Amino acid sequence: MGQVIKVGMADLNICTVPDSLTTLGLGSCVGVALYDKVTKVTGLAHVMLPSSKEISNNSNIAKFADTGIDETLRLMREKGAKTENIVAKIAGGAQMFAFSLRSNDMLNIGERNVKAVKKKLSELNIPIIAEDTGLSHGRTVIIDSNTGIFTIKAVGKKLKEI
Amino acid sequence: MSKIDLNNIDSVHFDVLKEIGNIGAGNATTALSKMLNAKIDMNVPKVDLVGFSEMASIMGSEEDVMAGILLLISGDIDGMMMFLLEVKSARSLVNTLMGTTPDPEKENSPEFDEMEHSALSEIGNIITGAYLSALSDLTRLNISASVPHLQIDMAASILSVPAIEFSKVGDKALLIETQFDDDSNINGYFVLVPDLDSYDTILSSLGL
Numbered sequence: 220m221g222q223v224i225k226v227g228m229a230d231l232n233i234c235t236v237p238d239s240l241t242t243l244g245l246g247s248c249v250g251v252a253l254y255d256k257v258t259k260v261t262g263l264a265h266v267m268l269p270s271s272k273e274i275s276n277n278s279n280i281a282k283f284a285d286t287g288i289d290e291t292l293r294l295m296r297e298k299g300a301k302t303e304n305i306v307a308k309i310a311g312g313a314q315m316f317a318f319s320l321r322s323n324d325m326l327n328i329g330e331r332n333v334k335a336v337k338k339k340l341s342e343l344n345i346p347i348i349a350e351d352t353g354l355s356h357g358r359t360v361i362i363d364s365n366t367g368i369f370t371i372k373a374v375g376k377k378l379k380e381i
Numbered sequence: 382m383s384k385i386d387l388n389n390i391d392s393v394h395f396d397v398l399k400e401i402g403n404i405g406a407g408n409a410t411t412a413l414s415k416m417l418n419a420k421i422d423m424n425v426p427k428v429d430l431v432g433f434s435e436m437a438s439i440m441g442s443e444e445d446v447m448a449g450i451l452l453l454i455s456g457d458i459d460g461m462m463m464f465l466l467e468v469k470s471a472r473s474l475v476n477t478l479m480g481t482t483p484d485p486e487k488e489n490s491p492e493f494d495e496m497e498h499s500a501l502s503e504i505g506n507i508i509t510g511a512y513l514s515a516l517s518d519l520t521r522l523n524i525s526a527s528v529p530h531l532q533i534d535m536a537a538s539i540l541s542v543p544a545i546e547f548s549k550v551g552d553k554a555l556l557i558e559t560q561f562d563d564d565s566n567i568n569g570y571f572v573l574v575p576d577l578d579s580y581d582t583i584l585s586s587l588g589l
Contacts, residue, residue, distance in 0.1 A: 227434030228537065228544060229552070243443035244537025247545055267433075267541070267548045279552055315542050316451045316530040328545050357538020359444055374446055374491055374534055 223361065226250075229282040231264040233294045234364050241361040245311035247329035249284070249336050249352070252308045252362040252369050253291055253345065255300035261364040262291040262300075268328075269335030284335035292343070307345050308369040308381060309336055310360050312352040329353065349381035397587060399428040402557035404519055405512035406571060410561060412511035416504070417477050421567075427558040433544050436537075436554055440465065440570055443537035446491045447471075450505025451530045451542060454513065457522040457586075458579035463543050463572040464509050468533065470567040475500050491533050498531060505529045512571060520586040543574045550577045 221237030228248065234240050240263035242250050253262040264287040268274060271283040280286035292302065312333035333352045340347055351358065351371050359372040371379040403426055410423040429439070437443040448471040450464045466474070468491055475497045476483050493501060506529045517524040532539055547554040557571040575583060 228436070228541065229433050229548060244437060244535035244541070246534075246538030246541030248541050267545050274549055282548055282552075313538070315449075315532050315534065315539060355532070357535040357541075359535065372444075 221364070226263050226265050228265055229267045229279055231262065231281040231287055231291050231294075233260065233262040233291065233298060235260055235298060236364045239361050239363045241359065243359045245358045245360060246313055246315045247311070247332065249309055249311040249329075249332045250358070250360045251284075251288060251291070251336055251340075252310075252360070253288075253295060253305050254308070254362065254364075254367040255295060255304045256306060256367065257301070257304045258299050259364050259367070260295045260298045260300035261362055261367075262295045263360075263362055264288060264291045266332055266336060269331045284332060285339050288336070288339045288343070302343065302345065305345050306348045306367075307340050308349045308362070308367075309333070309347060310351045310358050310369065310371050310381075312336075313357065314353070314355050315357070317355060351379060351381060393589065394584065395428075395430075397584065397589060398555060399426075401516055401519065401583070402426050402428045402571065402573070405515045405573075406557060406559040408515035409508045409511040409571075410559070412507050413504075413561065416507055417474070419477070421561050423559060423561055426571075429556050429558070430553045431556050432553055433548065436540050436544060436556060439556065439558065440536050441467070443535060445536045446489075446533060447536045447539060448493075448501060448505075448531065448533045449539035449542075450502065450509065451532070452506075452509050453527040454524055454575075455527075456524045458524060458575050458582050460573070460575040460579055461543060461546060462509050462513065462526065462574070463539075464505050464512075465536070465539065465570040465572070467568050470569065471501055471533075473567060474504050478504060493533065502529045502531045505531060508569070509571075512573075516583075520583055522582065522586050540572070543572045546574045546576070 226242040251264045271286045312329040361370045414421040561567040
């Protein structure tokens with residue numbers, strides 16, 4: 220058994236066999252797990268916002284879908300991963316509170332994060348092979364570099380492996 | 382240009398925000414005490430600007446199940462306000478309000494039935510309402526709140542909602558931790574998220 224490395228909110232990290240990466244309690248944020256099927260180099264980004272271009276305060280590149288995924292990929296390549304061997308699994312992007320009124324911008328952030336992540340991955344030609352997104356509950360995710368299995372935990376629900 | 386930079390807040394502004402937290406939480410405690418018809422003491426609230434990753438760990442662990450009550454605020458200032466309670470505290474408040482005998486098996490259960498759910502929303506409404514009315518009196522600003530929305534889930538996932546709002550302007554969030562202290566030891570946390578312009582409005586209204 221390897222180590223389980225924690226990735227915080229607006230944070231990212233990579234690992235290699237036999238370690239795993241986890242991020243706890245994803246709400247409207249999206250956990251983007253990238254996995255190189257050949258070298259088993261693994262990355263996980265905890266994305267809070269769709270785009271670094273919409274925000275002036277964008278020094279933390281891990282915070283955004285676009286720059287966060289780019290950076291995770293760059294670190295994985297440094298460890299020998301190849302973009303053409305990488306697949307993605309994503310989770311999160313929940314709408315935690317069911318507001319029906321006002322400022323959709325603020326409240327549909329989960330959905331917008333998921334869209335932005337998908338757009339970015341498709342631009343990079345990285346296929347999304349599994350996802351557990353949307354709805355209204357929080358999720359803890361773990362990506363295992365040995366198998367590429369993405370485990371999702373939620374309160375009052377069964378463990379899900381995708 | 383905004384007066385406030387949450388990443389580099391000066392001590393005067395910080396003290397003002399702290400005082401707002403203090404008065405708001407004080408008023409909320411009084412409201413809670415009246416509602417429950419019990420004496421409730423409040424510890425001096427801790428006000429902190431914390432990084433996103435630390436936010437949930439201050440309250441316990443990211444995966445601890447908590448009850449979060451969220452209201453949108455509008456009027457002279459815009460933003461959101463959140464009140465968080467440990468599930469155990471939420472259960473104990475609901476029991477007190479509804480006059481039910483505590484069931485030890487349900488003490489830490491995240492399952493609340495419809496009636497309990499609505500009681501908890503109402504508690505959140507009263508507490509946050511008292512908090513906001515203190516803020517409104519102090520600043521003479523017109524502040525109105527939406528109906529409360531309740532969610533019971535992992536702390537980090539609930540906190541992601543205000544954290545995302547903060548993340549648009551910085552990498553830290555303003556957290557006001559209040560510990561109510563009656564026999565059952567109720568712990569609660571306020572997270573006030575004015576949008577950036579609203580910080581200016583608040584500070585200007587206080588002559589800063």
